[in-house]
Amino acid sequence: MAQVITDAQGVKRYLINLSVNGDTHTLMVKGNSLLVNVLREDLELTGTKKGCELGDCGSCTVLMDGKPVNSCMVLAVEAEGRAITTIEGVAPNDKLDKLQESFIDHAAIQCGYCTPGMILSGKALLTRNPHPTEEEVREAISGNLCRCTGYVNIVKAILAASEQE
Amino acid sequence: MSLDERITPEQAATQVGTASGENKEYSVIGKSVGRIDGRAKVTGQAKYTGDLKFPGMLYGKILTSPHAHARILSIDTSEAEKLPGVKAVITHKDVPSLKYGISPARWDENIFCIDKVLFVGDKVAAVAAVDEETVYKALKLIKVEYEVLPAVLDPLKAMDEGQAQLHEDYPRNLNTEIHQSFGDVDKALAEAYHVRTDYFVGQRAYQSPIEPHSAISVWEDDKLTVYSSTQSPHYFQYYIARQFGLPMGKVRVLKTHIGGGFGGKLEPTGLEFAGAVLAKLTGRPVKMFYDRHEMFAHNRGRHRQYMKLSTGVDQNGKILGVHADFVMDGGAYTSLGVASAYYAGALLTILYDFDNYKFDMYRVYTNLPACGAQRGHGHPQPRFAFESHLDNIAKDLGIDPIELRLRNARKANTVTPNDFKVESCALTEAIEKARDISNWKQKRSHRPQGRGIGIGLGAFVSGAGYPIYRTNLPHASAVIKVNEDGSSATLYTGAVDIGQGSDTILCQMAAEAMGYSFAKMQIISADTEAAPHDFGAYASRQTLMSGWAVKEAGEEIKAQLLNTAAGIMGYAVEELDCRDERIFVKDQPEISKSFAEVAKEFFVTQGPLVGKGSYTPPKLGGKFKGAAVGTSPAYSFAAQVTEVEVDEETGEVKIVEAWDVHDCGKVINPALLHAQVHGAFYMGMGEAVWEEVKFDDQGRILNSNLAEYRLPTALDMPKFHSELVDSYEPNAPWGVKEVGEGATTPTMGSISNAIFDAIGVRISSLPMSYEKVWRALKEKRKQQTT
Incomplete structure (x- = not known):
């Protein structure tokens, strides 16, 4: 206490x-x-x-x-x-995590304000479920609102990072 | 830059990229390079205004009105001032009483209310204190005595006799009245084979950027610096300087990163004015901020429009004339509403080719938060109405909705009845492609129960032809400075990246024009002191307008380099070119020098290597009242098909799949372009089905949070396809056009038409909520049984 x-x-x-x-x-x-x-x-x-x-x-x-x-x-x-x-x-030694790389590669960032939260929700998902389905990705980030991207490229980025396992 | 320096369409025909945007003619543009701010944003290093701290910084907030309409009898700040930690409390007595606004035609706001408050959320006083907690406590200690007045909450009654008046200068609460007529609509409708009249109603929507507004004001001697989450540092600088009687050179406005705007961060919010005064009085930096509820109350979101459309067509569905008769709920102040009101009607002429057009509009004041410019500015609701109206006509005539659109679609090199000149236009190709990739014919003829497919078209300006206030400043300007050793170059521009990616594409453009590489570009943007003037991020203007200035600046760098290289290499300037950081002899490319080597030589012999550019659009538009609104050097066009599934028991609407095909000219960065289309569709989809700001009978917002103002989540977004058609705009640098705002204009119409196709009943008000669909189905069943 x-x-x-x-x-x-x-x-x-x-x-x-x-x-x-x-x-x-x-x-x-x-x-x-x-x-x-x-x-x-x-x-x-x-x-x-x-x-x-x-x-x-x-x-x-x-x-x-x-x-x-x-x-x-x-x-x-x-x-x-x-x-x-x-x-x-997430990237303590100046080397980006593959999910961060994937967000950049898939144009999953616009204003960037939701990005930290999205990456952490995505990270948590991939840790407990390394090969999620698209529906599972959408479910995992459904508590993270993004006003810019329509989530299209965010979902792609998380799925692509999962395929690198 | 004069028109004749620009490339002709014939020359361009050999240079146009493919639909994928890839083009071997160019080294840097047309490629999906990663965002220049990508790394900062994925690591959390990107700083937004609310993340900044300064030594001694105070926190400030604005006290707002709890009443929709009330007279202020007295304000007592003494208890608040006594609270330990409070450093200053200000009211209207402590600030200039000069009225301001963003539309110079109607300056009707004060920093703080003087006699009356006009909506729940109107600004009354402000506090600066040592921390947030103390600020909130102090706000509660300010005692304001009000005499509550009758409020005007229904825009359709606002103009009636006997209603309360908001502003003395505007009788009958009439803020803006428009009557435009082109050709002879009465005659066209009288002679038409079929005339149809429909009524539609929109809703109040709010931009809801995820980053709340904030502003930090810092004084150093007599110079004011404001860090703000703004879409236009220039307009903030102009209005702040005007309000306090400062020279513009003594006001520096800049943004760091900005967490979305969508039109809601285009005008000063009050945070900047109040913060500047509090910072001056306390001698300390002051951070002002809105919480989520205050963002909804400050608003400046989408106007609710009441839209009556009458259209006459011939037997083949050719549109002969259109009469648009609208009322718009402006809320308590003008904001950008004069322009919104004109845009509502102006852009109805852009997609379909007809000669006779009449537009009547009344924008009225109500005791509700002021509305302004939200993505697509004034156009999305009328476009929803018109696309729905057109499908009703198609059904009346027994013509396929796509066929009807193809018969009326605007062509390249035409002029609208309200004098907008359209040069590039690949609308027909876009419609045909959307039809084909969505498998329209098959889906339309074999649809399972509850399924429906609909089309909507959209278009938008690539930058407004005229600025918001009258000035002869160029619309955009840019400076590029090459580092002394040639190892990097920095672009300085007033253009504002609010997330759409302008920093990235402008650096691509700069590198292309210079013959340099994107990887070595850096940018300083949206800072009125460090970067040259640009009007900022609104009216989807930066790719075209800021792009022209950047191209000119880059070409000036290249010309200077080639000149220096000619001396070193012993060739005539005309024999040389520069690309991918190599200056080479055109006929013998193996003879070359590096960009860096020549740039260094330039610096040693001639000083800093700097290029500059600016852009002013040519004089555009006709001579009638309001002719300026809707003018643009170029227009984008889009066709969108949406498939929906309606649960006939519950009215629940599921968007299943959507296809967007865009004519947005030459593409600088395909990945960022498609990302704009995704987000624009998403926003249109939210407004189509879920989003609506609701009020109680006292004018208080009922759903000022992100759970009850229902933004779509990742689970709501359908399978989405974004495609392009080849197009080249002769009035634009490298043939570009806009995408960000236009892409949101077709969505509500395409969803409306898909729901109509699914259930056979037209939902004529927004949002097309589950409840409205359920009620419509219930009514339909009732009619079928009787």
Whole structure:
């Protein structure tokens, strides 16, 4: 259980260890601090986007123990002890992941705002199901809204990456 | 650049690429190179305005009205000011009272409301504080006393006697009134073999870019810098400078990456004005932002149009005359609505060849969020109406809808009744190809229960012939600077990449014109200080207009290089050419020098190697009122076929498959082009079946989120085919035309006609929701049994 510090106004703050992209960060957060805000503001990992803050658009998708979650729907305190992967952790050594390469090769990017979330949802799918059907790909990214591409090339990019296995 | 310097269609005939876009004549254009910003976007390195931070930066938000129409009696900010962490609170008293807007014909907005609020979401005050949480708390502490007034929520009643008035200067809430007449419609309809009148109604739709709007204002001495999620830094710069009485040179507007716009980020939002004042007062950078609800409230999305169409045809279905009689719900302010209103009628003449046309339009004010320009600007709803109307006529006459369209399709080198000159036009080829690849004849004659197939056509301007405000500035300009050692070149342009890929294709164009390679190009775009002027991303203008400027700049680089190379190599300039980074003797290509080597020599002997270009369209259009709207150097054309399946028990509509065939001139980057078509179809499909902004009886939005404003997901998108027809536009660099907006115009019509084919009943209002389809089927069954 995280250590709690209460300030003069009676506001509680929790001392948590967050494991993000393999690094552990020790942070002081409020009970209502959202994971998305801690990632973006405290850790400056702005590759995780904010689109709606209601869990509708999926642009803040990160992986928690390998599963995609909307980080605007997760409290920072809930993320303690979980392995979090953001888009910055997908290609840690300057070498792109094959799914990132595939997004570029298949023109699956336009404005790019949904792209980090799409890639993480696609990554999670390919990890648990290396050879998905087209329908399974569509299902896996159905919580990630894209306003530019009609998903056509995103689906192609994920399927193409799966075929490289 | 003068017209006679441009290539003739005859010359072009030998250079035109294939439908796949591949062409051996060119080294860089016509190829699907990967996006120049691809790596930044897949790694999360791409920074959007909301991702930026500056030392000491404050956070700001705007307080908005909870009432659709109310008088402001008092505003008390004292409690908010006392909250620890609050650095400034401002109201109309702290900002210029000068009215602004994006359409100069109707400047009707203030930074903050002075006497009255005109819709739920109208801007009243703003706060800057140390963090987001404090900002939200402070907004709640501002006390505004209102006297609630009767509101106008029904656009069809807005002009009636006794209705509340929004703006004193516009009696009967009439914002824009248009009456245009070409030829003699009354006579044409009187003499027609068949005349049909239909009514259609559109809906309020919202662009819903996934990136919310934000703006960061920073003052350094008397210079203001605004980082903004904008489609046009130029218009923002112009309006911000005007509002604060600053020289344009003291206002720098730039964007970083932008997460989609679709027309919703074309005009200043209030975030820029309020942020500039808050930053000045506090002496600190201020980041202003909208949340998702505030985006819907700020709006500037698609107008709801009420459309009556009357068309007369002869026995063969040849269109003789059309009368379009429309009303448009503008919301509380003008926004770009004057242009939207003109576009609604102007572009109805573009697809089909007829001589007699009448257009009447009333754009009215209502106490709802202001509407503006959404992808296809004013045209998609009238196009939905007209394509549906035309299928009704086809059914009346017993003519196949594709056959009827082929009989009326516009041809190249024609002029519309409202004086738009159409040079390239491969519409007939596009219709025929869409018919063939969709297997139209087979599907139309053997359709299973609940299935239907429909066609819709579309078209759009490749850039507006005239800018939004009156100015003689060129529409586009560009500078290219080659690095001192020739190892890279940077394109500086005011063109704005909002995701459509203009940075990539403009670099392809630059490299082609220079004889350089795409891989060595870099770009600085959409920054009013670092890059030269361009009007930005709207009216589908950049490939053609920014492209002309870039081509000219690239050619200037090449000319200078060849001149230097001639001296070094001992040949006449005319004997040399440059391509793929090699300068070579045309008759003996083995004699060559590298681009880099000559570029370095140029720098050593003559200084920086810089090329520049600019583009102004020729004078276009007729002499009647509103003649400018809809003019363009070139028009794209498209045919789209959609197949649907309707569940006759539930009314559920499933889009099964769709085929789009486009005439968009020469293609610079086929992969990016087809991606535009995918996205445009997707957006049209959303508006066809699901998307609608809804209000309660107090003018409050009921579905200002992305779950209840139903954007299609990956599961809704059908199997999709995007194809091209060969085409070359003589008024464009390398023969290009637009694709981004035009591709969204045929979709609602093709889906409407597919549903009509499936169920035999016309759904005449948008969106064609499951409920409407279910009710229509129920009514049909009732009629069949009685």
